[in-house]
Amino acid sequence: MAQADGLALGGIVQWVLLSIALFLCWLLWRVWSHRRRQETSLLGEIHEREERLNLALWGSGDEFWDWNIRENSLYRLGASQLFGHGSRDQMSTDDWRTQSIHPEDLPRVQKLLQEHIVGHTEVFESEHRIRNARGEWVWVRSRGKVVERDSAGSPLRMAGTARDITAIRRAERERRVALEVLRSMSEAVAVIDLDFRFISVNPAFSRITGYSEEEVINQNSRLLDSSQHSAEFYRRVRDVLERTGHWAGEMWQRRKDGEEFLGWIEMSEVRDAMGLRSHFVAVVNDITDKKRAEQELRYLANYDTLTGLPNRALLSERLGRAIVRARRQDTRVAVLFLDLDRFKDINDSLGHAAGDRLLKAAATRLQATVGASDTVARLGGDEFTVVLEDVESFPAVERMAREILTAFTMPLEVDERHDVSITPSLGISLYPDHALVPTDLLKFADTAMYQAKAEGRNTYQIYNETMDAESRRRATVLASLRKALDRGEFRLVYQPRMALADGRITGVESLLRWHSAELGEIPPTVFIPLAEESGLILQIGDWVLSEALQTLKRWRANGLNEVSIGINVSVLQLLRGNLPQQLRTLMQDLGVPSNRIELEVTESMVMQNAEQTTHVLNELRKLGITLAIDDFGTGYSSLVYLKRLPIDTLKIDKEFIGDLTRDPDDEAITATVITMGHSLGLNVIAEGVESEQQLSYLREQGCDEIQGFWLSPPLDSHRCLAFIRSWQPGTVAAIPAPY
Numbered sequence: 249m250a251q252a253d254g255l256a257l258g259g260i261v262q263w264v265l266l267s268i269a270l271f272l273c274w275l276l277w278r279v280w281s282h283r284r285r286q287e288t289s290l291l292g293e294i295h296e297r298e299e300r301l302n303l304a305l306w307g308s309g310d311e312f313w314d315w316n317i318r319e320n321s322l323y324r325l326g327a328s329q330l331f332g333h334g335s336r337d338q339m340s341t342d343d344w345r346t347q348s349i350h351p352e353d354l355p356r357v358q359k360l361l362q363e364h365i366v367g368h369t370e371v372f373e374s375e376h377r378i379r380n381a382r383g384e385w386v387w388v389r390s391r392g393k394v395v396e397r398d399s400a401g402s403p404l405r406m407a408g409t410a411r412d413i414t415a416i417r418r419a420e421r422e423r424r425v426a427l428e429v430l431r432s433m434s435e436a437v438a439v440i441d442l443d444f445r446f447i448s449v450n451p452a453f454s455r456i457t458g459y460s461e462e463e464v465i466n467q468n469s470r471l472l473d474s475s476q477h478s479a480e481f482y483r484r485v486r487d488v489l490e491r492t493g494h495w496a497g498e499m500w501q502r503r504k505d506g507e508e509f510l511g512w513i514e515m516s517e518v519r520d521a522m523g524l525r526s527h528f529v530a531v532v533n534d535i536t537d538k539k540r541a542e543q544e545l546r547y548l549a550n551y552d553t554l555t556g557l558p559n560r561a562l563l564s565e566r567l568g569r570a571i572v573r574a575r576r577q578d579t580r581v582a583v584l585f586l587d588l589d590r591f592k593d594i595n596d597s598l599g600h601a602a603g604d605r606l607l608k609a610a611a612t613r614l615q616a617t618v619g620a621s622d623t624v625a626r627l628g629g630d631e632f633t634v635v636l637e638d639v640e641s642f643p644a645v646e647r648m649a650r651e652i653l654t655a656f657t658m659p660l661e662v663d664e665r666h667d668v669s670i671t672p673s674l675g676i677s678l679y680p681d682h683a684l685v686p687t688d689l690l691k692f693a694d695t696a697m698y699q700a701k702a703e704g705r706n707t708y709q710i711y712n713e714t715m716d717a718e719s720r721r722r723a724t725v726l727a728s729l730r731k732a733l734d735r736g737e738f739r740l741v742y743q744p745r746m747a748l749a750d751g752r753i754t755g756v757e758s759l760l761r762w763h764s765a766e767l768g769e770i771p772p773t774v775f776i777p778l779a780e781e782s783g784l785i786l787q788i789g790d791w792v793l794s795e796a797l798q799t800l801k802r803w804r805a806n807g808l809n810e811v812s813i814g815i816n817v818s819v820l821q822l823l824r825g826n827l828p829q830q831l832r833t834l835m836q837d838l839g840v841p842s843n844r845i846e847l848e849v850t851e852s853m854v855m856q857n858a859e860q861t862t863h864v865l866n867e868l869r870k871l872g873i874t875l876a877i878d879d880f881g882t883g884y885s886s887l888v889y890l891k892r893l894p895i896d897t898l899k900i901d902k903e904f905i906g907d908l909t910r911d912p913d914d915e916a917i918t919a920t921v922i923t924m925g926h927s928l929g930l931n932v933i934a935e936g937v938e939s940e941q942q943l944s945y946l947r948e949q950g951c952d953e954i955q956g957f958w959l960s961p962p963l964d965s966h967r968c969l970a971f972i973r974s975w976q977p978g979t980v981a982a983i984p985a986p987y
């Protein structure tokens with residue numbers, strides 16, 4: 249029993265022990281599975297957190313780094329921006345130093361790390377470049393701190409984040425550049441909101457408008473509206489801007505001080521990241537000066553600055569328009585081309601300033617005569633053009649031409665001391681009678697003007713086709729004339745003159761001859777006026793003076809000491825002013841006496857320029873040179889002037905002598921000139937004496953000397969010398985004319 253009890257007890261014990269073992273196993277299993285569950289849940293949680301961290305890092309673009317200082321390793325968990333998607337990285341700090349960080353930035357970063365580790369800074373913070381997953385350098389802002397220290401306080405770990413700030417830095421740099429550009433721009437720039445209130449302005453805005461930034465912020469842009477435009481205008485501008493998002497144009501604006509300026513304004517909308525309009529930007533360029541300069545340029549391009557009259561460009565434009573109107577209305581347009589006679593002489597003698605004043609006065613006189621409704625233009629120099637519209641007939645134009653000539657009979661006031669008489673020559677052409685286009689009309693009026701000059705100036709001529717041939721001929725002659733001196737095509741011939749009292753040869757007149765290689769013999773009556781108009785007469789005149797005085801010297805060397813030489817000089821030579829000096833030098837060089845030289849000046853020329861030439865004539869007189877007025881009788885001289893001029897001789901024009909004994913008028917004129925000349929104490933010479941009858945008449949009237957074919961034609965110097973030497977008072981040498 250006891251054995252049974254013992255067996256039963258043993259069984260019970262075994263059962264209990266088994267139960268306990270089973271219970272313990274079950275307990276262990278529970279604990280283990282609980283732990284397992286806990287662990288799984290913890291790991292899940294950790295995984296989830298890591299996922300969240302990854303997500304957060306991805307979202308922020310940040311990198312998480314964990315630096316185990318003791319183990320010298322760096323754990324980096326980064327966003328795809330830095331490492332590629334979901335990347336993590338474990339590297340030695342040495343690798344990080346040599347491969348990951350930009351060598352230029354490394355010293356600075358290490359310094360900052362060091363400062364933090366030793367406790368000089370609360371946090372480590374640095375901006376530097378690191379290499380990204382694609383091997384490119386990107387800028388990061390890295391922040392971190394020591395997170396674990398040992399018991400001695402030495403740092404064991406440091407952790408932190410790094411953010412890619414490449415784009416932010418670029419944007420920042422661009423913003424700074426943009427700001428600098430705005431600041432340094434000469435154009436005013438204003439940012440305005442959608443209600444047209446200023447949000448910001450640049451310094452140029454303040455400079456141009458006078459308003460500081462503080463003064464305009466939140467103000468409506470109406471602040472700058474000027475009174476030059478209506479409210480409607482501004483309303484339209486804003487309307488366009490609101491509709492299209494853009495407006496550009498010129499606009500008057502008012503500055504703070506009230507002054508108005510013209511701005512070239514460009515306004516454009518600015519859209520935000522969502523593509524919605526957020527602002528307007530206005531760029532304002534002050535173009536007031538530019539506009540003014542443009543207007544001045546336009547004025548310069550179209551108007552003559554001296555007289556304020558339209559210039560050639562504007563004239564052509566207006567003439568063109570006048571022609572279009574005339575064609576439509578079937579009317580005529582007249583072009584009057586006007587040139588002031590001998591303006592060049594006056595300009596040279598009075599000086600250019602006075603010449604300019606004369607041109608101004610002429611312009612005013614012309615415009616006053618023509619009237620404000622017709623165009624008067626200055627083409628340059630002393631050339632003016634008048635365009636008359638709605639011309640009914642040729643006589644109507646002629647009437648205007650005569651009115652202009654009459655207007656110029658009154659002297660022009662150059663300054664308080666000087667009144668100058670100047671006459672115009674006018675050429676006229678008409679649309680559609682002569683030409684249909686402006687250039688031809690101007691050309692034909694110019695041709696007609698030259699014809700008026702050739703007709704003796706101070707007159708007008710209407711264009712006709714024969715004038716073209718004439719002007720072409722003149723151009724050809726002038727071209728050859730320019731070469732004549734160099735080619736030695738000039739020569740002088742000499743025509744003797746005789747004293748009626750005793751039949752003595754008193755002197756000769758030198759006369760210029762030109763044999764052109766191209767054109768043959770050209771008479772002085774043709775080439776002298778051309779030489780005067782072109783100014784060539786100055787060089788030609790120099791040659792004549794020198795040649796004539798050399799002849800005088802030769803003759804004197806041949807014993808002709810009593811003979812005088814008459815030399816024709818142009819008024820241009822007188823006006824140039826250096827004639828006395830020139831003659832003094834020539835006389836000295838050649839050793840010829842002044843009292844054997846007589847200068848001949850035509851009456852009309854001296855009278856027209858009496859004021860300017862008197863001084864030079866006096867100088868010549870002082871040198872002992874005698875002075876003769878040539879062609880006397882043709883220029884209707886004023887006796888008053890004649891008395892004032894320092895002259896010695898009057899030469900009666902051959903026009904009057906030719907008809908002596910046939911025309912009582914010419915006889916009366918000749919007799920009067922002789923009496924008048926004598927009463928002024930002048931020596932009177934008759935030119936162009938061809939017959940015995942003329943000679944007798946002149947002797948009867950007490951004329952002092954004669955010159956003409958009756959005595960001798962002009963001869964070359966050798967023949968003339970022979971003529972004079974063989975001359976016996978009372979005989980007439982029968983020498984044929986060889987010139």
Ligand SMILES: Nc1nc2c(ncn2[C@@H]2O[C@@H]3COP(=O)(O)O[C@H]4[C@@H](O)[C@H](n5cnc6c(=O)[nH]c(N)nc65)O[C@@H]4COP(=O)(O)O[C@H]3[C@H]2O)c(=O)[nH]1
Pocket residue numbers: 743758759760771772773776792815816817818848850878879902935936937938955956957958961962
């Ligand atoms: N029908 C006729 N004519 C006679 C008679 N006797 C002389 N003549 C011409 O009458 C002109 C007189 O010269 P002028 O009145 O000074 O008029 C001159 C003078 O004003 C100018 N001239 C000539 N040589 C010069 C010169 O060297 N310098 C300047 N500036 N002008 C000159 O050219 C004008 C014309 O000169 P020329 O053709 O040589 O013409 C000369 C001469 O050849 C005559 O009995 N009957």
